[in-house]
Amino acid sequence: MKQHRKKRLINILLISLLSGSGVLMVLYALNTNLDYFYTPSEIISEKLPSNKRVKVGGMVREGSVTRNGEDISFVITDYEESISVQYKGIVPDLFKEGSGVVALGYMENNSLKAEKVLAKHDENYMPPALNK
Amino acid sequence: MLVDLSHFLSVLSTTLFLLTSTLVLVLDCNKKHSSILIKRAFSHAFILLFFSFAIYVYLAATDDFSVVYISQHSNSMLPTFYKVTSIWSAHEGSMFLWILFLSAWGFVFNLNKDSNLKIKNFAIGIVSIIIVGFQLFLLITSNPFETNLPFSPANGADINPVLQDPALAIHPPFLYLGYVGFVIPFAYGLAFLLNGNAGINWEKVVRSWSVSAWIFLTIGICLGSWWAYYELGWGGYWFWDPVENVALMPWLAATAFVHSLSVASKSKSLRIWTLLLSIIVFSLSLFGAFIVRSGIIDSIHSFANDPQRGMYLLVFIGIILFSSLWLFTSRFDLLTSKTKIKSFSKESFISLNNIFFGVLIFATMMGITYPLIYELAYDQKISVGAPFYNAIYAPVTVLASIILIISIESKWGRSFKKIQKFNQLNLSLALSLVAAISLYFYANNGSVIIYISAFVGFLLLIRYLILLVFNTFQKKHINISSMLAHMGLGMLILSVSANSIFSSERVFNMYPNDIKTYRNISISFDDLQLINNSNHDSIRAVFKVVDSNGKSSLLYPEKRKYFVRGQITSETAIKATPLKDIYITIGDQLDNKSWVVNVQLNYFIRYVWLSAIMMALSGLIIVISSYRSKS
Amino acid sequence: MKQILKILVFLVPFCIFAFFYTYLSKDNSYPGADYRVFEIPSFALTELYTETELSNEDLSGNFLINVWASWCITCRVEHGFLEKLSNNGIRIVGLNYKDERSDAIDWLKKYRDPYELVIHDFNGSLALDMGVTGAPETFLISNGKVIAHYRGEVNQMIWEDVFIRVIKDSEIIL
Numbered sequence: 001m002k003q004h005r006k007k008r009l010i011n012i013l014l015i016s017l018l019s020g021s022g023v024l025m026v027l028y029a030l031n032t033n034l035d036y037f038y039t040p041s042e043i044i045s046e047k048l049p050s051n052k053r054v055k056v057g058g059m060v061r062e063g064s065v066t067r068n069g070e071d072i073s074f075v076i077t078d079y080e081e082s083i084s085v086q087y088k089g090i091v092p093d094l095f096k097e098g099s100g101v102v103a104l105g106y107m108e109n110n111s112l113k114a115e116k117v118l119a120k121h122d123e124n125y126m127p128p129a130l131n132k
Numbered sequence: 133m134l135v136d137l138s139h140f141l142s143v144l145s146t147t148l149f150l151l152t153s154t155l156v157l158v159l160d161c162n163k164k165h166s167s168i169l170i171k172r173a174f175s176h177a178f179i180l181l182f183f184s185f186a187i188y189v190y191l192a193a194t195d196d197f198s199v200v201y202i203s204q205h206s207n208s209m210l211p212t213f214y215k216v217t218s219i220w221s222a223h224e225g226s227m228f229l230w231i232l233f234l235s236a237w238g239f240v241f242n243l244n245k246d247s248n249l250k251i252k253n254f255a256i257g258i259v260s261i262i263i264v265g266f267q268l269f270l271l272i273t274s275n276p277f278e279t280n281l282p283f284s285p286a287n288g289a290d291i292n293p294v295l296q297d298p299a300l301a302i303h304p305p306f307l308y309l310g311y312v313g314f315v316i317p318f319a320y321g322l323a324f325l326l327n328g329n330a331g332i333n334w335e336k337v338v339r340s341w342s343v344s345a346w347i348f349l350t351i352g353i354c355l356g357s358w359w360a361y362y363e364l365g366w367g368g369y370w371f372w373d374p375v376e377n378v379a380l381m382p383w384l385a386a387t388a389f390v391h392s393l394s395v396a397s398k399s400k401s402l403r404i405w406t407l408l409l410s411i412i413v414f415s416l417s418l419f420g421a422f423i424v425r426s427g428i429i430d431s432i433h434s435f436a437n438d439p440q441r442g443m444y445l446l447v448f449i450g451i452i453l454f455s456s457l458w459l460f461t462s463r464f465d466l467l468t469s470k471t472k473i474k475s476f477s478k479e480s481f482i483s484l485n486n487i488f489f490g491v492l493i494f495a496t497m498m499g500i501t502y503p504l505i506y507e508l509a510y511d512q513k514i515s516v517g518a519p520f521y522n523a524i525y526a527p528v529t530v531l532a533s534i535i536l537i538i539s540i541e542s543k544w545g546r547s548f549k550k551i552q553k554f555n556q557l558n559l560s561l562a563l564s565l566v567a568a569i570s571l572y573f574y575a576n577n578g579s580v581i582i583y584i585s586a587f588v589g590f591l592l593l594i595r596y597l598i599l600l601v602f603n604t605f606q607k608k609h610i611n612i613s614s615m616l617a618h619m620g621l622g623m624l625i626l627s628v629s630a631n632s633i634f635s636s637e638r639v640f641n642m643y644p645n646d647i648k649t650y651r652n653i654s655i656s657f658d659d660l661q662l663i664n665n666s667n668h669d670s671i672r673a674v675f676k677v678v679d680s681n682g683k684s685s686l687l688y689p690e691k692r693k694y695f696v697r698g699q700i701t702s703e704t705a706i707k708a709t710p711l712k713d714i715y716i717t718i719g720d721q722l723d724n725k726s727w728v729v730n731v732q733l734n735y736f737i738r739y740v741w742l743s744a745i746m747m748a749l750s751g752l753i754i755v756i757s758s759y760r761s762k763s
Numbered sequence: 764m765k766q767i768l769k770i771l772v773f774l775v776p777f778c779i780f781a782f783f784y785t786y787l788s789k790d791n792s793y794p795g796a797d798y799r800v801f802e803i804p805s806f807a808l809t810e811l812y813t814e815t816e817l818s819n820e821d822l823s824g825n826f827l828i829n830v831w832a833s834w835c836i837t838c839r840v841e842h843g844f845l846e847k848l849s850n851n852g853i854r855i856v857g858l859n860y861k862d863e864r865s866d867a868i869d870w871l872k873k874y875r876d877p878y879e880l881v882i883h884d885f886n887g888s889l890a891l892d893m894g895v896t897g898a899p900e901t902f903l904i905s906n907g908k909v910i911a912h913y914r915g916e917v918n919q920m921i922w923e924d925v926f927i928r929v930i931k932d933s934e935i936i937l
Binding site for chain 1: 365475484487488490491494495498499502506512513514515516517519520523524527528639640641699700701702717718719720722723726728730
C-alpha cells in the first residue's frame with residue numbers, strides 16, 4: 001500500500017507543481033506585458049518614462065492631420081489637452097478628423113511615436129456624405 | 133402580419149419546450165411510451181421554432197422593414213444572400229439563430245436510438261429547459277419581432293459594409309453550431325449523473341457528438357481568422373481580440389475534452405475529470421456568448437453595449453453553471469474509477485496534457501479579465517496584447533508537443549519502460565533538427581524560441597510521417613485521425629513560426645505609373661479606375677506585380693464608399709502563391725495626388741488555415757468511422 | 764481531499780461570476796455618456812423653417828437638445844422614441860447638423876416633427892463648440908447649461924439610466 005500512496009503523492013505533487021508554475025508564469029507575463037491607456041490630459045500630467053509603451057486615446061482634432069508621403073501626423077485631444085502623434089503607414093478606414101482614435105507607441109519629447117493606430121469602431125459616428 | 137406569426141410560433145415553441153421538460157420531470161422516463169411522448173413534444177417544439185425562423189428569413193429576404201431589427205440591419209440594395217445573413221449580424225437575430233441551433237442539435241440527438249431511455253430522456257429534458265431559458269431571454273430582453281409600426285421605414289439602414297462578405301456571413305453559423313453542440317455532452321453527462329449507474333459508458337455515447345461540435349468550432353474559428361486576414365488590411369490572422377479569445381477557450385477545453393473522452397471510454401479512468409470538462413466546455417461556450425453581448429468588451433466584434441442584457445445573461449449562465457456544478461459535486465463519487473492510470477501509459481500523457489490546456493485556458497481568461505479587474509481596482513485602463521499571449525502560448529505549446537511526441541511511444545493501459553520505436557524517433561529528431569538549423573541559417577532572423585517552435589513543428593510532422601511509412605510497411609494499424617490531427621498541430625506551429633520569421637511589410641508613396649521594387653518583387657502602379665456598384669462607389673487601383681520567379685499578376689486593391697452610410701472601406705488585393713501571399717492595400721490619396729501604398733509579404737500563411745482543415749478532417753474521420761461501426 | 768476539490772470546483776467559477784457581476788453593476792456602463800457641466804456656447808444661427816435669427820436668448824428653461832440630420836440613419840430609429848418623449852410633454856429643441864435645409868424639412872414632414880424648435884446648424888459650428896462629433900447626440904439643458912450629454916441613440920434604457928438619473932439628482936422639472 002505504501003507504494004500506492006507514494007505514487008499518489010507524486011501525482012499530486014506533479015500536478016500542483018505544473019499548475020502552480022503555470023499560474024505563476026501567467027501572472028508574471030501579465031504584469032510585464034501590459035499596455036497602459038491614457039487620455040491626453042493624463043499623459044501631460046504624468047511624467048512617463050520614454051521606454052514605456054502606452055496607448056493614447058481621444059479624438060482626432062479637426063484640421064490637425066498632415067500627410068507627407070508615408071508619414072502622417074495628427075493631434076489627439078480630449079478637449080482639455082492634446083498630444084501630437086507621428087505615424088508611418090496606412091491609417092485605418094475609420095480614422096477621421098473629429099472621430100475617435102487610439103494610438104499605441106512610445107512617447108518621445110512630448111509627442112507620441114505611434115507603432116499602431118486604431119480607429120474607434122462606432123456605428124453612430126457618421127460624418128455627412130459630402131457629395132450626395 | 134407575418135412577423136406576428138413568426139413571433140407566435142416562437143412563443144408556442146417555448147411552451148412546448150417547457151412542456152417537454154415538465155414531461156421529463158413527471159413521467160417515468162424508463163418507459164417506452166413516455167419516451168415517445170417526450171420525443172414528440174421536443175420534435176414539435178423544434179419544428180415550430182424552425183418555421184418561426186424560416187418566416188423570419190423570408191421577412192428579411194423580402195425587405196419587411198416594419199420589423200425593427202430588419203430595418204436596422206438590412207437594406208433593399210443588399211444582395212439577397214446578405215439580407216438573410218444580416219439576421220445574425222447583431223444581437224437579437226444572432227441569439228435567435230443560436231437558439232435554433234441549440235434545438236436543432238437536440239432534435240438530431242433525439243432521433244438517435246439509445247438503449248438507455250432514462251438517461252436520454254433526462255438529457256432531452258435538460259436541453260429543453262436550457263432552450264426555454266434562452267428563449268425567455270430573447271423574447272423578454274432582445275425581441276427580434278418588435279415592429280416599427282405604425283411608423284415603417286421606407287428602407288433599412290445598411291449593415292456595416294465590412295459585414296457584407298461571404299466568409300464573415302457563414303462564420304457565425306459555424307461558430308454557433310460548435311458552441312451550442314456542446315450542450316449534448318453537457319446534458320447527457322448530467323443526465324448520467326442523475327441516473328446514477330456508473331456502469332454506463334456515457335462517454336462513448338457522446339463522443340461523436342462532441343467531436344462534431346468540435347469540428348464546427350474549429351472551422352468557425354478558422355473562417356474568422358481567414359476573414360480577418362483579407363478584410364481588416366493588417367495582414368494578421370489572429371489578434372488576441374477578447375472575442376477571438378472567448379472562442380478559443382471553449383475550443384481548447386473541447387480539445388482536452390475529446391481526448392479525455394477517449395481515455396474515459398477506453399479505460400474507465402479519468403471519468404470524474406471528463407465529466408467536469410463537459411460542464412466546463414459548455415460553460416465556456418455560454419461565457420463566450422455572454423462576453424460578446426454584454427457590452428463589457430469594447431471590440432470591433434462586439435455587439436452593441438447593453439449591460440442590462442449582460443446581467444440577465446450572466447445570471448442565467450450562473451444558474452446553469454452552479455446547478456450543474458452542484459449536481460456534479462454531490463454525485464461524482466459514483467464515478468470513482470476502479471482502474472488507476474499507470475504511469476507512462478497513454479492515459480497518463482493525455483492527463484498531463486490536460487494540465488497544459490488548463491494553463492492556456494487560465495492564461496486566456498486572465499488576459500480577458502485582468503484589464504477589467506485592473507480598471508475596477510485602480511480606475512485605470514490597460515490592455516493586454518499579443519506579447520502576453522505569445523509569452524504563454526509558445527512555451528506551453530512547445531512543452532505539450534514534446535510530451536505528445538513522447539506519448540506516441542506509449543500504449544493504452546500499459547506503462548512503457550523503454551522507447552520501442554527507437555529508430556523512428558531518432559530519425560525524426562535528426563531530420564527535424566537539420567530542418568530547424570537550416571531554417572535558422574537561411575533566415576537569420578528572429579528569436580531562439582521561434583526556432584525551437586519551428587523545430588517542434590517539424591518534429592510533429594516528420595515523426596508522424598515516419599510512423600505512417602513504417603507502419604504501412606509493417607502492416608501495422610494506423611490511427612489516421614490522431615495522426616492527421618497532430619500533424620495539423622505540427623503544421624500550425626511550423627507555419628506560425630515560419631510566418632513570423634519570413635514575413636515583412638513596407639509602406640510606399642506612389643504616383644500612378646510608378647514602379648517600386650521590394651525584395652526582388654517589382655510593383656508597378658498601372659492604373660486607377662472609378663467603378664459604380666449597386667450600393668457603393670469604388671476607386672480601384674491596378675498594380676502589376678512581378679514575382680522573383682518572373683511570374684506576373686495583376687492586383688486590384690480598392691477604396692470603397694458605401695452610399696447609405698457614407699462609410700469608407702478598403703479592399704485588400706492578395707496574390708497567393710504556395711510560399712507566400714503578396715498583399716497590397718492602398719491608403720489615402722495625398723494632396724499631391726500620390727497614394728500611400730502598403731505592401732506585405734506574408735509567408736506560409738495559408739498553411740495556418742490548412743492546419744485547421746487537417747484538424748477538422750481528422751474529426752470527421754472519427755465521426756464517420758464511429759457511425760460506420762454503429763451500423 | 765475530496766472536500767478541498769469540491770470547494771475548488773465551486774470557488775473558481777464563483778470568483779469569475781462574482782467579478783463580472785460586480786463589473787456589470789458598476790456605473791461605467793455608458794461610454795457615450797458625459798456628465799460635464801458647461802454653458803451653452805453663444806451662437807447666432809437661424810430657425811429651420813422660417814429662417815428667423817436665433818441666439819442663446821431664445822433658449823430658456825429645461826429642455827433637451829437633439830442633434831440630428833436627414834442623412835443620419837440612426838436618427839430615424841431614434842425618432843420614434845423622441846416622439847414618445849415629446850408627446851409626454853418633454854421639450855426637445857432640434858439641432859439640425861450639417862444638413863441641407865430642404866432635406867431636413869422634407870425629413871420632418873415625412874417622419875413628423877417632435878421638436879419645439881429646430882436650429883439649422885449647416886456648418887456645424889454650434890455643434891462643434893458643444894463637442895458634438897456625429898449624430899444622433901442629445902444634451903440635457905437646465906438654465907442655459909448642459910448637464911448631461913449622450914453620444915448615440917437615446918432609447919428607453921438610455922433615457923432612464925442616463926437622463927432620468929441626472930434629472931432626479933438635479934431635481935429639475937422637465
